[in-house]
Amino acid sequence: MVDGQRTSAATDDHALVRSVLAGNRAELPRLAERMACVPRLLRLLDQRRGGVLGVEERADLAQDVTVRIWRKLEEYEGSAPFEGWVWGFCLLEYQNAVRRKSRLRHETEVAARLERGEGVALDPDPWAHEDVHAGLRRIGREEARVIQLKHFEGLTFEEIGLALGLSPNTVKARYYRGLRELRPLLEEGGAR
Amino acid sequence: MSATDRPGEAPRERPHDPRHEERILELLCGDRPEDDAEVRELLRTCPSCRASWRELEETRARLDGAAEERREVLAELGRGTPAAGEERLLDTLQDLAAREPHARRGPLRPGWMVAAAAVLLTGAWAGWRWLRPAEAPRAPTWLGAHGLELLEPRGHVDEYGRFAWTYDGDATAFTLRIYAEEDGRPGALLLEKEGWKDTTWTPAAEGLARLPARIHWEVDALDEFRAPLDSASASASRSSR
Numbered sequence: 001m002v003d004g005q006r007t008s009a010a011t012d013d014h015a016l017v018r019s020v021l022a023g024n025r026a027e028l029p030r031l032a033e034r035m036a037c038v039p040r041l042l043r044l045l046d047q048r049r050g051g052v053l054g055v056e057e058r059a060d061l062a063q064d065v066t067v068r069i070w071r072k073l074e075e076y077e078g079s080a081p082f083e084g085w086v087w088g089f090c091l092l093e094y095q096n097a098v099r100r101k102s103r104l105r106h107e108t109e110v111a112a113r114l115e116r117g118e119g120v121a122l123d124p125d126p127w128a129h130e131d132v133h134a135g136l137r138r139i140g141r142e143e144a145r146v147i148q149l150k151h152f153e154g155l156t157f158e159e160i161g162l163a164l165g166l167s168p169n170t171v172k173a174r175y176y177r178g179l180r181e182l183r184p185l186l187e188e189g190g191a192r
Numbered sequence: 193m194s195a196t197d198r199p200g201e202a203p204r205e206r207p208h209d210p211r212h213e214e215r216i217l218e219l220l221c222g223d224r225p226e227d228d229a230e231v232r233e234l235l236r237t238c239p240s241c242r243a244s245w246r247e248l249e250e251t252r253a254r255l256d257g258a259a260e261e262r263r264e265v266l267a268e269l270g271r272g273t274p275a276a277g278e279e280r281l282l283d284t285l286q287d288l289a290a291r292e293p294h295a296r297r298g299p300l301r302p303g304w305m306v307a308a309a310a311v312l313l314t315g316a317w318a319g320w321r322w323l324r325p326a327e328a329p330r331a332p333t334w335l336g337a338h339g340l341e342l343l344e345p346r347g348h349v350d351e352y353g354r355f356a357w358t359y360d361g362d363a364t365a366f367t368l369r370i371y372a373e374e375d376g377r378p379g380a381l382l383l384e385k386e387g388w389k390d391t392t393w394t395p396a397a398e399g400l401a402r403l404p405a406r407i408h409w410e411v412d413a414l415d416e417f418r419a420p421l422d423s424a425s426a427s428a429s430r431s432s433r
Contacts, residue, residue: 023295025286032282039275044265055276060418062277063284067419070288083269087262103381115402129258151255152262157221172221176213176248179220183251 014078021073035069037083038062041090052098065093079163080153088133095130135185143178146171208240216241220248339421340413345428352400352430355409356392363413363421368393373406373427382407387414405429 013034019027039062046053053061069089076085136144149155149163157175161168212234218224219231226232235242343356355368368385371378382403385393395403410425 020289021294023293025289028285028289029282032285035281035285036274036278037269038281039277040269040272041265042277043275044268044272048261048265058275059277059280062275063280064417064419066281066284067288067415067417070285070292071419073294083266084262087266091262100384103384129254129261132254132258147255151252151259154259172217172223176217176220179248179251180244182255183247186251186254 009081010078013082014076017073017076017078017082034082035066035086037086038065038069038090041083041087042094045090045094049098052101053094057097057101061093061097065089068093079149084153091133131186132182135182138185139178139181140174143174143181146174147178147182150175204237205239206237208238212238212241213244216245216248219245220252340411340424342409342411342424342426345407345409345430346426347428349428349430352395352403352407352428354392354394357411357424358391359413359422361413361421362415364416365389365414365418366391367412367414369410370395370403371408371410372404373408373429376427378408378410378425403430 016027016030016034020031039058042053042058042062042065046058065086069086072089076082136147139147145164146160149160150157155163157168157171160166161171164171166174215224215231215234219226219228224231235245339361340359341357343358344354345352355370357366359366365387366385366389368383368388369381370383372380372382374380383395383399385395394400406427406429408425408427410423412423413421415421
């Protein structure tokens with residue numbers, strides 16, 4: 001990412017992450033401060049879904065997400081502030097946690113329906129955008145990157161080109177190819 | 193309308209040409225407006241381009257929807273009060289930094305020594321490649337393919353019984369989930385075994401009895417924080433009873 005394209009928050013976050021990755025443990029309290037967005041994002045997501053998880057469940061989930069983020073920390077490139085990068089982890093893990101909980105709750109009911117010889121319908125999926133995020137994880141990494149910068153970070157093709165060191169035409173070709181790859185995954189109704 | 197069409201008649205369709213995609217790409221990226229004459233003619237006469245453009249628009253709208261939710265939540269974030277789990281963050285990070293450090297520090301491993309070692313290793317590897325006898329190409333290795341492997345049941349079996357898998361990493365527990373397979377995809381969750389320490393599990397007889405003819409099952413290998421290290425899934429079917 002070209003520095004001129006980064007916001008100052010993203011630049012600061014990137015420097016902080018690089019320092020932690022280099023083994024500077026004195027920076028861990030600052031990183032913990034920045035990662036406070038994890039439990040807060042999980043709470044906001046849960047509020048928007050009507051409060052499915054309990055407080056303890058959210059706290060446990062925040063810890064799981066923190067572990068995942070730590071293991072992927074090297075992939076943070078500073079193209080967005082830390083919260084924007086963390087968003088994907090929170091959303092995915094939150095959805096998985098809720099799906100597990102909801103499926104467990106319905107297990108008895110489903111088993112009873114099967115015993116009665118009734119068909120088992122798929123649970124209605126309340127995650128309108130889940131397949132979009134899942135699909136972006138399955139298409140080409142370069143294509144997904146362009147799509148994320150275009151739609152989620154709101155950059156123009158020229159800005160994306162500057163950020164990635166590519167010509168605008170290459171960026172556009174990747175965007176087009178990415179959308180074409182993504183489409184059938186959305187039709188599948190949520191890539192696993 | 194093209195010059196070859198007659199009033200009242202359906203527009204004459206033309207076969208798709210890969211060069212059309214250039215126009216669709218320009219339209220998608222805003223380099224041509226939708227009312228551009230060439231684009232309008234293309235969408236009117238090429239069914240493949242018409243379908244492709246409709247799909248691209250739908251996909252773009254789905255992305256916009258997902259991006260909108262993200263924007264809304266991130267905008268709310270700044271107004272939030274502390275949330276459950278924040279108090280554990282620093283401890284968790286310090287624990288992780290101790291157990292899973294990203295970098296090793298110290299005077300014995302400065303960057304130039306690592307770089308020099310890399311150069312030496314590359315040279316040694318290149319020499320070995322040059323001198324060794326030719327061999328048949330090896331099969332590709334897929335990431336994760338060697339970690340967690342589901343053994344049984346797979347494919348068609350007479351009866352479901354034991355579920356078995358292997359994992360060559362350091363998992364502290366496994367989670368096994370068995371779904372009804374519907375249209376080739378996992379449907380309703382039927383059985384779940386969480387925090388299982390062994391690499392085999394046999395459901396109780398009543399659990400086995402209620403499994404349908406086709407199932408999809410998956411296993412997550414978990415670390416001490418219950419975070420997944422690896423996961424794998426397989427399908428199986430049994431003879432109708």
